[in-house]
Amino acid sequence: MDRELFIFNRKKIFELMEDNSILLAFSRRKVIDSVTNDKYDVDRNYFYLSGVFEYDNIVMLVRNNKKQNEIIFINPYDEFKAKWVGAPLGKDKIKELSGILDIRYLDTFEEYLNMYLKEIPNLYLDIDSENFNKALDENMLFAKKIKEHLPYVNIKNGRILFQHARTIKHELEINEMKKAISITAKGIENILSHIGPMYEYQLESYFDQAIKYNGATSYAFATIAASGENSCCLHYQDNNSFANDGDLILFDLGCSLNCYCSDISRTYPINGKFTDRQRQIYNIVLEGQKLVFDNAKPGITTRELNQILRKYYAKKLKEIGLIKNGTDDEVSKYYYHGVSHHIGLDCHDLCDYTELKPGSIISNEPGLYIKEEKIGIRIEDDILITENGAEWLSPQILKDPDEIEKFIKESKLK
Numbered sequence: 463m464d465r466e467l468f469i470f471n472r473k474k475i476f477e478l479m480e481d482n483s484i485l486l487a488f489s490r491r492k493v494i495d496s497v498t499n500d501k502y503d504v505d506r507n508y509f510y511l512s513g514v515f516e517y518d519n520i521v522m523l524v525r526n527n528k529k530q531n532e533i534i535f536i537n538p539y540d541e542f543k544a545k546w547v548g549a550p551l552g553k554d555k556i557k558e559l560s561g562i563l564d565i566r567y568l569d570t571f572e573e574y575l576n577m578y579l580k581e582i583p584n585l586y587l588d589i590d591s592e593n594f595n596k597a598l599d600e601n602m603l604f605a606k607k608i609k610e611h612l613p614y615v616n617i618k619n620g621r622i623l624f625q626h627a628r629t630i631k632h633e634l635e636i637n638e639m640k641k642a643i644s645i646t647a648k649g650i651e652n653i654l655s656h657i658g659p660m661y662e663y664q665l666e667s668y669f670d671q672a673i674k675y676n677g678a679t680s681y682a683f684a685t686i687a688a689s690g691e692n693s694c695c696l697h698y699q700d701n702n703s704f705a706n707d708g709d710l711i712l713f714d715l716g717c718s719l720n721c722y723c724s725d726i727s728r729t730y731p732i733n734g735k736f737t738d739r740q741r742q743i744y745n746i747v748l749e750g751q752k753l754v755f756d757n758a759k760p761g762i763t764t765r766e767l768n769q770i771l772r773k774y775y776a777k778k779l780k781e782i783g784l785i786k787n788g789t790d791d792e793v794s795k796y797y798y799h800g801v802s803h804h805i806g807l808d809c810h811d812l813c814d815y816t817e818l819k820p821g822s823i824i825s826n827e828p829g830l831y832i833k834e835e836k837i838g839i840r841i842e843d844d845i846l847i848t849e850n851g852a853e854w855l856s857p858q859i860l861k862d863p864d865e866i867e868k869f870i871k872e873s874k875l876k
Contacts (some may be wrong), residue, residue: 463720465561468513470614472523472532475511477616478623483584484575485620487511488600488820489519492534503680506807507588507624509721512560516551520571521562526582533564538602568746576692579615586620596652621689621812628806629741629813629823635722635806636846639823640855642678642724643844647859649673650728653713654860655873659732662687662701662711669715678717682724682809686714689732691747694831696799712838716809723809725825726856727842736863740837743830744863746778747839750828754801758845758852762816764802764824771801771828796830805844823855 479485489507504515511521512534518849524531535552537543553565566574577656579585585608605617629641652672653665666687673681687703688698693712705711709732716724729744731737753774754767775797776788783794802824804813811823818824827842844855860866 463513463638464634465513465559467632467791468511468559469561470511470632474627475623476525476530478626479523479586480584481525481620482582482619483524483525483585486604487521487523487588487620488516488604489517491493492800505588506721507621507812508550510624510628510807513719514559518550518568522571522838523572524578524582524822526578528707531564533566534562534576535566535568535574536639537776538567540568540777551857573593578611579612583614584616584618586618586623588621589617606659609871622837624774626814628811629804630819631806631823632821632848636821636823638719638722639724639805639844641684642717642719642722643726643856644858645673645676645678645719646715647715647727647856648676649678649715650713650726654730655868656871657689657711657730657732657734657870657873658668658852659705662689662692662703662705663706664683665711665713666701669713673717677719679720680718681746682718684718684822686712686819688712688714690836690839691833693729693836694833695838695858696831699876705732708737710837711837712840714842715841721807721809723805723807724856725805725809725827725842725844726859727827727829727840728859729839729841730870731868734874735867736785739835740839741863743832743837744839744841746775746782747828747830747841748861748863749778751772751826751841751843752827753854754826755845756801758818758824758826758847760847761848763817764800770802772797775830781828781839795816796832797828798831800826800831801828803828818847819848820847848869 466801475736489504489508519536520535522533526814587605589601608615625639649669656668683700687701689711692698692707709860710729711734712729714727716726750771754771757770777783777792780788804811805823810833823846825842826845829840831838846855847854
């Protein structure tokens with residue numbers, strides 16, 4: 463990716479930091495076993511600042527008397543690691559990726575931090591407030607260590623800065639996400655080309671092969687391939703049931719490209735043909751998705767979008783006799799999740815949870831789940847909030863029921 467993005471990102475964070483403060487972003491520490499090298503992800507806020515996908519590194523941003531300094535601390539070359547798991551990136555490569563000019567080795571980190579903390583009293587750490595009742599993460603442990611040895615230092619929550627900064631996407635980030643969506647689309651098309659009665663994991667494998675072949679660097683999240691009654695479980699991930707002729711199968715999937723995510727859901731008939739009932743429910747969901755899109759614009763919140771959808775469902779489900787009175791409790795029996803979340807470096811991306819702004823990318827994912835009929839339908843696309851409304855980012859992925867049936871029929875004739 464273009465290092466200008468990460469230079470821009472650091473500038474955004476600097477502008478949000480108080481003067482006379484330091485911000486630290488850890489990439490996550492990983493002890494590499496001498497025999498195996500387990501996969502892991504770097505911290506997304508660290509990546510947001512550096513563009514470097516490598517463990518153990520630390521980015522330090524210093525704002526002192528309105529002057530700015532940025533340093534990245536990295537591992538030196540290690541012959542043992544080079545033989546077993548690969549050498550760490552050198553200074554030239556780090557500079558090329560990040561645009562950070564001051565690159566130092568990790569064994570000097572404490573020396574530099576102590577030097578700055580002698581005159582700078584404020585330290586930002588990425589603290590997850592939802593994690594307080596769980597095991598302490600690296601940032602919390604570091605904060606604890608700082609307070610024990612330097613009690614005068616003011617610990618500030620840097621996550622708030624990242625939430626604000628990551629809410630609005632840079633053009634380069636939007637382009638990367640569009641590429642990830644395009645790869646995901648190829649994976650879904652490969653599923654649709656082979657759809658038929660088989661195990662859920664077999665259908666999932668067509669997605670896996672296609673996205674890897676087309677350049678995905680990872681998965682945005684664990685794939686959901688849920689057929690029949692399984693489709694009514696929101697986070698079903700076993701993917702080990704047989705997808706039967708006559709059932710629907712709900713796919714919730716996405717790849718990531720250079721850490722930027724796509725998040726798409728589609729529901730397809732296993733045998734290539736919707737029943738009248740399946741089509742009826744499917745079209746209600748599809749119309750609901752369009753309603754959400756038409757109302758998505760700057761100034762509205764995702765909570766308000768969800769309320770608009772629920773009001774629509776109350777009317778439509780009453781019309782088809784699924785509910786009697788159109789109450790919120792009745793709707794909740796068949797629709798029990800939110801219609802939208804922010805997407806970016808994380809599938810459920812950091813955001814400031816305020817009104818939508820131009821440059822935000824959110825999901826649009828209405829669903830209906832009728833367990834007694836083994837019908838679970840979710841249709842999800844990614845949309846970009848623009849100055850006057852929204853833009854579909856995944857229009858190429860089939861969701862019109864007639865087009866779906868036509869595509870499957872033609873695929874079987876090949």
